[in-house]
Amino acid sequence: MIDFLQNWIYLTGAMALVGIGLYIVLTNTNILRIIVGLNIVDSGTNLFIVTIAWHPKSVMPIYTATNNLVVDGHVVAADPLPQSLVLTAIVIGLGTTALALAIAVKIYQKYGTLDVRKIKEEDK
Amino acid sequence: MKTYNFAALLVGVPLLMAFSIPLFGFISKQLAKWITVLTLTFEFLFSLYILLWHVYPFNVIMGNWVPPFGENLYIGSLATILIVVISFVGLMISIYNLWSAKYGDVVHFALLFLMFVGGSIGLISTGDIFNVFIFMEITGISSYALAAYGPERRALGGAFKYLVISSIGSTLYLFGVLLIYTQLGTLNIAEIAARISQTTPGLLTFAGILLVAGLAVEAELFPFNGWVPDTYTGAINPVSATLSGIGSVGGVYVLIRIVMTVFGKNGNFVSTYGNLDLMTLIAILGTATVVIGELSALVQTNIKKMLAYSSMAQMGLVAMAFSIGSRLGAYAGIFQLINHSIAKAMLFLILGVIVSFGGERVEDMKGLWYKSPFLAVTFTIGALSLLGLPLFGGFWSKFALVDASFQRGGWYDFIMAIVLFASVVEAFYYLKVVGYIFTSKPAVSEKIKVEISPAIPIAAFAILIIAIGIFPQIVSGISYSAAHELTDKMSGYVLNVIPTIVGH
Amino acid sequence: MMNDTPEMVKKVFAIFVVGILIVGFFMAFTQMPKANAVNVNNTVSRFYVMKDVDQATEMLDKGTYFNKDMVPLRNDVPYTPITFGKSANLEDGAANVVTSIVVDYRGFDTLGEVTVLFLAASGVMLVLHGQKRKIPKKRTEPSEIMYVGTRIAFAVILLFGIYVFIHGHLTPGGGFPGGAIIASGILGLFLGKQGYSPNKSGLTIFESLSGMAYVVIGIIGLIGEKSFLANFLPTGTIGDLFSAGFIALIYIAIGMKVGSELSAVTNAMIIDTEDD
Numbered sequence: 001m002i003d004f005l006q007n008w009i010y011l012t013g014a015m016a017l018v019g020i021g022l023y024i025v026l027t028n029t030n031i032l033r034i035i036v037g038l039n040i041v042d043s044g045t046n047l048f049i050v051t052i053a054w055h056p057k058s059v060m061p062i063y064t065a066t067n068n069l070v071v072d073g074h075v076v077a078a079d080p081l082p083q084s085l086v087l088t089a090i091v092i093g094l095g096t097t098a099l100a101l102a103i104a105v106k107i108y109q110k111y112g113t114l115d116v117r118k119i120k121e122e123d124k
Numbered sequence: 125m126k127t128y129n130f131a132a133l134l135v136g137v138p139l140l141m142a143f144s145i146p147l148f149g150f151i152s153k154q155l156a157k158w159i160t161v162l163t164l165t166f167e168f169l170f171s172l173y174i175l176l177w178h179v180y181p182f183n184v185i186m187g188n189w190v191p192p193f194g195e196n197l198y199i200g201s202l203a204t205i206l207i208v209v210i211s212f213v214g215l216m217i218s219i220y221n222l223w224s225a226k227y228g229d230v231v232h233f234a235l236l237f238l239m240f241v242g243g244s245i246g247l248i249s250t251g252d253i254f255n256v257f258i259f260m261e262i263t264g265i266s267s268y269a270l271a272a273y274g275p276e277r278r279a280l281g282g283a284f285k286y287l288v289i290s291s292i293g294s295t296l297y298l299f300g301v302l303l304i305y306t307q308l309g310t311l312n313i314a315e316i317a318a319r320i321s322q323t324t325p326g327l328l329t330f331a332g333i334l335l336v337a338g339l340a341v342e343a344e345l346f347p348f349n350g351w352v353p354d355t356y357t358g359a360i361n362p363v364s365a366t367l368s369g370i371g372s373v374g375g376v377y378v379l380i381r382i383v384m385t386v387f388g389k390n391g392n393f394v395s396t397y398g399n400l401d402l403m404t405l406i407a408i409l410g411t412a413t414v415v416i417g418e419l420s421a422l423v424q425t426n427i428k429k430m431l432a433y434s435s436m437a438q439m440g441l442v443a444m445a446f447s448i449g450s451r452l453g454a455y456a457g458i459f460q461l462i463n464h465s466i467a468k469a470m471l472f473l474i475l476g477v478i479v480s481f482g483g484e485r486v487e488d489m490k491g492l493w494y495k496s497p498f499l500a501v502t503f504t505i506g507a508l509s510l511l512g513l514p515l516f517g518g519f520w521s522k523f524a525l526v527d528a529s530f531q532r533g534g535w536y537d538f539i540m541a542i543v544l545f546a547s548v549v550e551a552f553y554y555l556k557v558v559g560y561i562f563t564s565k566p567a568v569s570e571k572i573k574v575e576i577s578p579a580i581p582i583a584a585f586a587i588l589i590i591a592i593g594i595f596p597q598i599v600s601g602i603s604y605s606a607a608h609e610l611t612d613k614m615s616g617y618v619l620n621v622i623p624t625i626v627g628h
Numbered sequence: 629m630m631n632d633t634p635e636m637v638k639k640v641f642a643i644f645v646v647g648i649l650i651v652g653f654f655m656a657f658t659q660m661p662k663a664n665a666v667n668v669n670n671t672v673s674r675f676y677v678m679k680d681v682d683q684a685t686e687m688l689d690k691g692t693y694f695n696k697d698m699v700p701l702r703n704d705v706p707y708t709p710i711t712f713g714k715s716a717n718l719e720d721g722a723a724n725v726v727t728s729i730v731v732d733y734r735g736f737d738t739l740g741e742v743t744v745l746f747l748a749a750s751g752v753m754l755v756l757h758g759q760k761r762k763i764p765k766k767r768t769e770p771s772e773i774m775y776v777g778t779r780i781a782f783a784v785i786l787l788f789g790i791y792v793f794i795h796g797h798l799t800p801g802g803g804f805p806g807g808a809i810i811a812s813g814i815l816g817l818f819l820g821k822q823g824y825s826p827n828k829s830g831l832t833i834f835e836s837l838s839g840m841a842y843v844v845i846g847i848i849g850l851i852g853e854k855s856f857l858a859n860f861l862p863t864g865t866i867g868d869l870f871s872a873g874f875i876a877l878i879y880i881a882i883g884m885k886v887g888s889e890l891s892a893v894t895n896a897m898i899i900d901t902e903d904d
Contacts, residue, residue: 015657018653022292022649025288026641027642031284038292041295045295049302052660058668061677062800063710063723063724064867065867067712069725070710073707074669075677080673080676080725080729081676082302091804092744094748095749096261099265099269099287099748100284102756103268103272103287104284105756105897111277123278129850129855132846132850132857133847133850136846136856139739143746143839145836146750146833146835147833150832186857187733187858188853188858189733193675193684195737228758229757229758232751232753232754233754235747236750236751243743252737255736265748266747266751269752303656303660305671306660309670309672309702319698322699324659326656330653331656333652624689624694625698627693627701628695
């Protein structure tokens with residue numbers, strides 16, 4: 001029962017982060033806030049990925065002198081594959097954020113505002 | 125399992141050259157652009173070798189770990205024909221870029237363009253569902269930067285919109301992939317495709333909706349295509365040509381691969397596992413895209429925006445063709461995709477030459493025939509091919525599409541009606557432009573001088589469109605075997621990757 | 629993103645979309661395996677942990693890995709126990725299983741990941757091209773202590789970054805964290821001196837050469853071992869510094885690349901946006 005609850009806390013957290021981030025992206029008109037919203041969505045994704053890899057009884061997936069990953073022919077380590085995927089997801093989120101910020105800097109220079117509505121008005 | 129590991133260079137060489145372009149950029153900026161041309165020539169010749177010597181279908185094993193344990197590239201008939209088309213379009217646009225890319229940081233522009241094409245080739249050939257996500261991001265990030273490039277400031281807004289929508293889409297895709305991973309414990313497309321019926325239907329349905337929503341962004345399907353008009357209009361013309369001729373091909377390919385190969389259930393007509401038939405979902409999205417795209421294109425006065433909406437509508441037609449689910453439908457979809465890729469890339473390139481001499485309103489096309497007969501004739505060829513007139517490439521694909529929906533019958537007759545409706549609307553706005561080109565006298569009668577570097581790609585595209593129109597066998601044979609790969613997933617895909625998937 | 633609609637409609641729409649997503653996730657989560665965690669023994673990760681992919685491949689070739697319902701018999705694959713510090717010449721020698729997946733079993737992913745970061749850095753350069761950095765007149769110079777301190781810290785941080793990526797196959801960390809650590813040292817230098825600018829072409833050369841080194845390592849694998857990104861070095865004893873074949877080489881390339889890339893991005897981002 002405790003195991004069940006421990007995982008659900010993280011799953012709910014991931015769900016909430018994605019929901020909050022998406023809400024921010026959909027309702028805000030300031031470019032910087034939209035970027036923050038994207039980052040929150042990314043964090044939710046990453047939390048979800050590491051949660052599905054993890055079990056309350058699992059050990060870290062690194063061989064050391066004291067850490068046994070396999071007991072009686074069964075793996076007791078946390079699932080290493082999603083952990084390697086989350087590394088990729090983090091790096092990709094970093095790259096997207098850097099590019100988004102660069103575009104935001106340029107937009108501010110050319111339009112003098114970061115408000116999406118004003119930018120649209122100026123384009124007309 | 126047939127393997128040909130040497131073909132890893134199809135992805136490796138663009139990467140190597142992209143990493144080295146900044147070094148060449150120190151020597152000369154023009155050299156950086158020529159490196160793009162040379163690399164894409166290699167890609168085109170290599171893929172042509174795979175096609176003509178019939179090397180396909182084969183697997184490329186990465187790091188000596190065979191699928192489903194490691195990663196692999198699978199190049200079957202569908203991947204082969206699409207890689208040939210993509211590398212050809214990419215090569216032509218890179219030749220055009222020798223002339224057109226002249227603002228700002230040309231070296232990094234060449235690099236990002238090369239990786240956009242290289243990433244699309246990887247996207248089409250990969251056999252791992254998480255690797256698809258990475259290549260989506262490679263094409264995505266390079267296209268956001270490409271879309272923001274150029275002298276006009278409205279490019280920035282379009283690029284930012286594209287970035288936001290596309291990164292949310294890829295997050296949804298990632299969620300879908302991981303939900304499937306919790307059920308099957310593998311990321312190999314072939315193994316997932318074979319074992320998809322062993323999952324819980326509720327979870328599978330939700331994962332399928334997430335995957336379709338994420339991929340529909342790149343495939344330009346309604347309601348995830350809000351970025352298309354802004355981004356296409358803001359970007360410089362070669363970039364619009366790239367996004368339309370290469371980016372959407374990759375997007376549609378992955379969408380179809382996931383829906384038909386991974387989720388598909390074989391039968392007379394392909395349907396999908398789960399509580400909701402994803403093929404129906406795609407049919408609905410495609411229909412909505414066609415109607416909205418064509419009607420919006422009709423009222424545009426800016427010709428670039430008109431081409432953008434028309435591009436959207438064409439992708440809707442492609443999605444509708446695949447959603448019929450029969451072999452003929454898939455054939456029509458592939459053929460339509462190839463025609464659209466070539467014709468739309470050509471129209472954007474022609475527009476790039478015209479815009480460099482004047483505006484981009486529909487009225488600015490008036491009297492093009494008197495200014496430059498070459499551009500007038502090639503523009504007409506592209507427009508008529510998109511309309512689907514006989515003697516041009518587009519005729520055969522639209523004909524097959526109508527035929528396929530007629531054979532399926534039932535409410536798929538509705539698709540036939542939509543196709544005919546789309547053709548009529550397209551005829552209306554494209555023929556209006558063609559009429560302006562030939563009948564009106566120009567306001568200013570200065571000649572447009574087309575230089576050699578933009579002329580080569582435009583002429584090559586025009587010749588190819590006519591060639592496909594007169595000899596459809598160039599494309600139709602391999603398209604038909606590609607359609608087999610899609611509609612019969614076990615013998616077409618899974619058994620070619622994991623031959624012993626059915627044990628004893 | 630929708631600009632003309634009133635505030636209220638937008639909020640209702642957003643709540644609607646988010647609500648549908650959350651209901652969908654909730655339903656999907658209730659159908660996930662027991663305790664909501666993936667049982668490692670039912671995934672391909674089992675072979676990565678046991679370093680057993682070769683055995684599994686053998687079974688796959690014989691046709692005994694899948695049963696006739698296409699269910700993989702993952703728990704039937706024979707297993708040789710691995711002892712830290714003793715087992716030698718395994719198919720993959722990294723003690724850190726995550727590293728062995730990142731660089732070896734799924735190395736192609738990581739090549740793509742490096743490319744994504746490279747493209748993001750190039751995109752930043754493309755978008756922010758031609759921006760002149762102006763040194764504001766009003767602000768005061770950082771103190772001498774800051775100047776000297778960041779330089780001393782940079783040396784230590786650089787060493788630590790190198791330590792992290794060289795020990796990537798033994799301890800948590802690796803090329804990406806190591807590179808990020810080095811870049812944070814360079815960020816310190818920016819703070820230490822007003823108008824500091826690293827050697828830009830030096831960073832570009834570093835970045836390009838280390839990226840090319842990664843692909844060349846892959847091509848050496850293609851020539852020597854008949855497969856792109858295949859390990860061509862002996863794997864040694866698990867737990868040694870010189871073990872795990874080409875993992876250390878690749879992590880050195882990645883570390884240098886990420887370090888120089890992030891420094892270049894930082895350099896491009898520091899722009900004075902005020903008007904004169």
